[in-house]
Amino acid sequence: MALLSVQDLSVKFKRRGLAPFDAVDGVSFDVEAGKIVGLVGESGSGKSVTSLAIMRLLPKRGNTIGGVVDFDGTDLLRIPMSQMRDKRGADLAMIFQDPLSSLNPVVPIGLQITEVLKRHRGMRGAAAENEARDLLDQVGIPDPTRRLHEYAHQLSGGMRQRAMIAMALACRPRLLIADEPTTALDVTIQAQILSLLDTLVHEHGTAMIMITHDLGVVAGLCDEVNVMYAGRTVERADRYEIYAHPQHPYTNGLLASIPRLDSPPGERLHPVPGSVSDNIPWASACAFAPRCSNAIGDCRQQSPEFKPAPVGRDHLLRCFNPVEPEAVGAAAVQQMATSPIPPPSNKEQLS
Amino acid sequence: MTEPQSPQEVPDRDRDSEVEAVESHEPTQQQRIKDLHVTDLGETEAASEAEIEAGEAGAAEASAATAGEDVLLEVNNLKVHFPIKRGVLFDRTVGYVYAVDGVSLAIKPGETYGLVGESGCGKTTLGRGILRLEEPTEGQVLFGGTDIASLTGEALRKERRRMQMVFQDPLGSLDPRQTVESILLEGMRAHGLVKDKAQANARLRQLLSDVGLPANSLRKYPHEFSGGQRQRIGIARALSVDPELIVADEPVSALDVSVQAQVLNLLADLQSERGLTYIVIAHDLAVVRHISDRVGVMYLGSLVEEAPSIDIYAEPLHPYTRALMSAVPVPDPVLEDTRERIVLRGDLPSPVNPPSGCRFHTRCPWRQPTLCDTERPVLTELKPGHRVACHYAAEIASGELKPNAEQLELV
Amino acid sequence: MVMDRKKERIDALAASGGSASTALLDSEDAKSGGGSIIADAWRRLRVSPVFWVGAIIVLLFLLLAIFADLIAPHDPGQLLLRSQTRLSRNQLAPPQPGFPLGGDLLGRDEFSRLVLGSRQTLLVGVFATAIGLAGGMILGTLAGAFGGVVDTVVMRVVDVMLSIPGLLLAISIAALFTTPSQWSVIIAVAVVQIPVFARLLRGQMLAQRGTDHVLAARALGVRRAPIVFRHMLPNSMSPVIVQATVVVAVSIIDAAALSFLGLGSQDVATPEWGQMLGEAQQKIDSYPALAFWPAGCIVVVALGFTLLGESLREALDPKNRR
Structure with a gap:
């Protein structure tokens, strides 16, 4: 039994004078304790709205949320708001993209953490402060005693994100939702944060939802990958499977369109044509059809089902005409052969 | 001139x-x-x-x-x-x-x-x-x-x-x-x-x-x-x-x-x-x-390495370039699991108060006593078309110098 | 004769959309956007209830000002109801046939005074704003466009002006005129508003200076004048327009204060709302209605201009364009 089970989640935004907009359209996935599930997609894919809906952080007015968010036997969408507030922070915590705007600028970091400890764990005074110090230390903030009394603007971007993570971890949540946690950070800092998150999840048995647009981040971190497009999941598999046999033309297109550090420079990229604004509604077609190189007649007349892919294990796909997995696999193998192990080349010295 | x-x-x-x-x-x-x-x-x-x-x-x-x-x-x-x-x-x-x-x-x-x-x-x-x-x-x-x-x-x-x-x-x-x-x-x-x-x-x-x-x-x-x-x-x-x-x-x-x-x-x-x-x-x-x-x-206002784009990946010479390269995520889980990663400690120092000597010495896993702290390395051509600003680039490349354990975190 | 000229001015203002700042902005945009911006703004204005409420209020008062002579039933200077007014016994002429609002403290027809007062009040409000805006825009543009020493000098002057309480400054300026008239009031009130506009515009211009699109224009090698007048100024005007509508209301009140202090027009035959409000203040306990009517008019006119300004800003904001 998964810790979190999202079933058929949908979020409709009302629009004045227009039909409601399906930001999230029947998304289902499970997250188990100690596992990281990735939601990957571009702007407008509904990945962030999904996380906000799970946390019930969407404004009440102007939208309708449907489906079930089962968290350890409780449907989060059906409990009273006061109960939900207790769950937030204690059982579920969230890390946002921009730590500067998510931290209170006029309250010291330490105080923000001890507040959470007081609210959810009933800790007081020195005990709370000690715990806060331990948390900062745990997320790798040097000199935590001094940092406790500093404000958000006195910390660097990486340190702020660590402070955010410390706050999220304050109540040892069982589910952590990270919404583009490293997008605003530099790559060297990103590597620090990702390795921190990886350790936390796998050591403490926390469940995590990782929301990102970066296929590279997902490849190294997530156990299961959900690729989202226009509010629906279009492909799901574990990370080895999905990168080895991407079968949805969108997933495949994304992988072909990003320059890779290990591919020869100057090689021509294969972009996905058009932009998100070209989408058509899912209701009676495939939303991706107008941008799809594999589109066939059915794609514009019927809505594809989410069902097992022709190739691969535990691989779900929403497509009438998937990309030939053999060809993809072969290309991947070939690429591996040309650049087997990345630098730094002096491996023996490092290990 | x-x-x-x-x-x-x-x-x-x-x-x-x-x-x-x-x-x-x-x-x-x-x-x-x-x-x-x-x-x-x-x-x-x-x-x-x-x-x-x-x-x-x-x-x-x-x-x-x-x-x-x-x-x-x-x-x-x-x-x-x-x-x-x-x-x-x-x-x-x-x-x-x-x-x-x-x-x-x-x-x-x-x-x-x-x-x-x-x-x-x-x-x-x-x-x-x-x-x-x-x-x-x-x-x-x-x-x-x-x-x-x-x-x-x-x-x-x-x-x-x-x-x-x-x-x-x-x-x-x-x-x-x-x-x-x-x-x-x-x-x-x-x-x-x-x-x-x-x-x-x-x-x-x-x-x-x-x-x-x-x-x-x-x-x-x-x-x-x-x-x-x-x-x-x-x-x-x-x-x-x-x-x-x-x-x-x-x-x-x-x-x-x-x-x-x-x-x-x-x-x-x-x-x-x-x-x-x-x-x-x-x-x-x-x-x-x-x-x-x-x-x-570039690192903190100056060029630390310059090379043809094939060489920079195949053979990065500056410690910072190595770290940067290893931190870039690659959309390939197999590669991600196996490759060595140099995770740099700490953050970029402030450009208002740049460190003395080599600008990178505060975060460098290969830092050596004295010379790195005191003298700023100049960009020198180590190989044809490949310039690097590091006192010990040659020694690091040949494997003579090893990274300091406490500065390095392998993932 | 003088009246006619004033009417023309008011007409001209009405034709240009009710506020000098709008006319200015439109011409800026017309140059750069090929004229479609005005049409586009109008398309959105047409369906905006805020715009219509504001426009109707302003238009009604403009019409009232223009046709004041025809609307007012009596001569506002004549003491027609003197026999019914006994100030010593706290007795004012009550509303009666022909005198819908009764008489004022001296027995003059309150309604006629209100109607004719609209003329003076609007004139002061609109002209003071226009002059203040023009002066403020010149200073603000100079400071924002050149920066450096020009900016420092202009801003220090502005700071000094802002450090003197507005009304005090206006009084000092009005007192400089040997023969007080409504124009001395307008100028005194306008000068006080110059630093407000200058500071606001300069801040906006400086923010624009740092934007990528201005940087792009510099990189293209576009000369300074087009950068200032096509990129920086039009993109800085939105808050200035809103400020202008607020200033119309503020000017009316400031002018009232000056008239009340005897620094305005000494002509009792041409009433003015501020002056009326000042007079009513003496008897506010017994006759709140005397203060209510001119104060109410000032509030409604101010509201009208504010709504108009707000809807214009919305309509001219390119991000709202669809």
């Missing part, structure tokens, strides 16, 4: 007609600017000895990399320092942000030079300093033999036609109150490239089709386009004045992943059609390496 050089350089460039073929009125204008430049130099002869010497040192360094070859842009010991001002009634300068602190490089015509580094490393300021959108504190920017850094007034304005910029934020870089037509016409008007309405129209249409925008875009406003299309407008604007050099500052980082490749391919196509020279600035090493012929890695 520049005076004997410029008469040689300009005719050289004229003969190499790859770039000039597109532009009919080029030689006369260039001649005029050259003349202006010479008189300018005459006026500023009183410049301090030290400055000239510094410039010379940098120039020698830069030309070493491209000795005997044709050079379009040569940057000699460029420094851009921003004063930090405080004061109630009158502002006092209390310190400087050493955004760009002595950069020398040379770029050949038709080449793409990639500048990579993390936020705060000064790559954007360097790009703007080259375009003279930031005032250089010191140093030279020789563009086709003309020192951009010393031009003023009308001469500078005219010279701007030859070098353009593409911005990171496609919407913010387009005036929301102007139609695409007036955005594209503005630069052409400023440089007298509009002769009559018919010619202007034909030119606008050509520009639109060159960057892949529909012909009916002219009357629309920027907000009516998608992110990728807006970036195309930005590129069309840069092209509208027929530049030779385009500085693209994070041209794709604000775009959706699936659209990034469209813009990267467009930049590549335009380069081969028009013989453009690019400086591409980005934090994304994969993007930079993909599009560039040569890559320069």
Whole structure:
């Protein structure tokens, strides 16, 4: 039994004078304790709205949320708001993209953490402060005693994100939702944060939802990958499977369109044509059809089902005409052969 | 130093007609600017000895990399320092942000030079300093033999036609109150490239089709386009004045992943059609390496390594480049699981108070006692075309030096 | 004769959309955007209830001002109801046939005074704003466009002006005129508003200076004047327009204060709302209605201009364009 089970989640935004907009359209996935599930997609894919809906952080007015968010036997969408507030922070915590705007600028970091400890764990005074110090230390903030009394603007971007993570971890949540946690950070800092998150999840048995647009981040971190497009999941598999046999033309297109550090420079990229604004509604077609190189007649007349892919294990796909997995696999193998192990080349010295 | 050089350089460039073929009125204008430049130099002869010497040192360094070859842009010991001002009634300068602190490089015509580094490393300021959108504190920017850094007034304005910029934020870089037509016409008007309405129209249409925008875009406003299309407008604007050099500052980082490749391919196509020279600035090493012929890695205001883009991946010599390279996520789980990762401790030091000696020594896993802390390494050519600023680059490459365990975290 | 000229001015203002600042902005945009911006703004204005409420209020008062002579039933200077007014016994002429609002403290027809007062009040409000806006825009543009020394000098002057309480400054300026008239009031009130506009515009211009699109224009080699007038100024005007509508209301109140202090027009035959409000203040306990009518008019006119300004700002904001 998964810790979190999202079933058929949908979020409709009302629009004045227009039909409601399906930001999230029947998304289902499970997250188990100690596992990281990735939601990957571009702007407008509904990945962030999904996380906000799970946390019930969407404004009440102007939208309708449907489906079930089962968290350890409780449907989060059906409990009273006061109960939900207790769950937030204690059982579920969230890390946002921009730590500067998510931290209170006029309250010291330490105080923000001890507040959470007081609210959810009933800790007081020195005990709370000690715990806060331990948390900062745990997320790798040097000199935590001094940092406790500093404000958000006195910390660097990486340190702020660590402070955010410390706050999220304050109540040892069982589910952590990270919404583009490293997008605003530099790559060297990103590597620090990702390795921190990886350790936390796998050591403490926390469940995590990782929301990102970066296929590279997902490849190294997530156990299961959900690729989202226009509010629906279009492909799901574990990370080895999905990168080895991407079968949805969108997933495949994304992988072909990003320059890779290990591919020869100057090689021509294969972009996905058009932009998100070209989408058509899912209701009676495939939303991706107008941008799809594999589109066939059915794609514009019927809505594809989410069902097992022709190739691969535990691989779900929403497509009438998937990309030939053999060809993809072969290309991947070939690429591996040309650049087997990345630098730094002096491996023996490092290990 | 520049005076004997410029008469040689300009005719050289004229003969190499790859770039000039597109532009009919080029030689006369260039001649005029050259003349202006010479008189300018005459006026500023009183410049301090030290400055000239510094410039010379940098120039020698830069030309070493491209000795005997044709050079379009040569940057000699460029420094851009921003004063930090405080004061109630009158502002006092209390310190400087050493955004760009002595950069020398040379770029050949038709080449793409990639500048990579993390936020705060000064790559954007360097790009703007080259375009003279930031005032250089010191140093030279020789563009086709003309020192951009010393031009003023009308001469500078005219010279701007030859070098353009593409911005990171496609919407913010387009005036929301102007139609695409007036955005594209503005630069052409400023440089007298509009002769009559018919010619202007034909030119606008050509520009639109060159960057892949529909012909009916002219009357629309920027907000009516998608992110990728807006970036195309930005590129069309840069092209509208027929530049030779385009500085693209994070041209794709604000775009959706699936659209990034469209813009990267467009930049590549335009380069081969028009013989453009690019400086591409980005934090994304994969993007930079993909599009560039040569890559320069910046750290805290200076270049730490410069190499052809194949070599920089195959054989990074500077410890910072190694760390940067190993931190870039690759969309391949098998590779991600197996590769060694150098996770750097700590953050970028403040450019207001850069560390003494090697700027990277505070975070460097290979740091050695004394020399790294006290002496700033200069960019030296370790292999043909591969320059690196590290005291111990050779020893690290040969495996003689090992990283300090406590500085290194393997994942 | 003088009246006619004033009417013309008011007409001209009405034709240009009710506020000088709008006319200015439109001309800026017309140059750059090829004229479609005005049409586009109008398309959105047409369906905006806020615009219509504001426009109708302003239009009604403009019509009232223009046709004041025809609407007012009596001569506002004549003491027609003097016999019913006994100030010593706290007795004012009550509303009666022909005198819908009764008489004022001296027995003059309150309604006629209100109607004719609209003329003076609107004139002061609109002209003071226009002059203040023009002066503020010149200073603000200079400071914002050139920066550096020009900016420092202009801003220090502005700071000094802002450090003196507005009304005190207006009084000092009005006192400089040997013969007080409504024009001395307008100028005194306008000068006080100059630093407000200058500071606001300069701040906006400086913010524009740092934007990528201005940087792009510089990189293109566009000359300074087009950068300032096509990019920086039009994109800085939105808050200035809103401020202008607020200033109309503030000017009316400031002018009232000056008239009340005897620094305004000494002509008792041409009433003015501020002056009326000042007079009513003496008897506010017994006759709140006397203060209510001119104060109410000032509030409604101010509201009208504010709504108009707000809807114009919305309509001219290119981000709202669809």
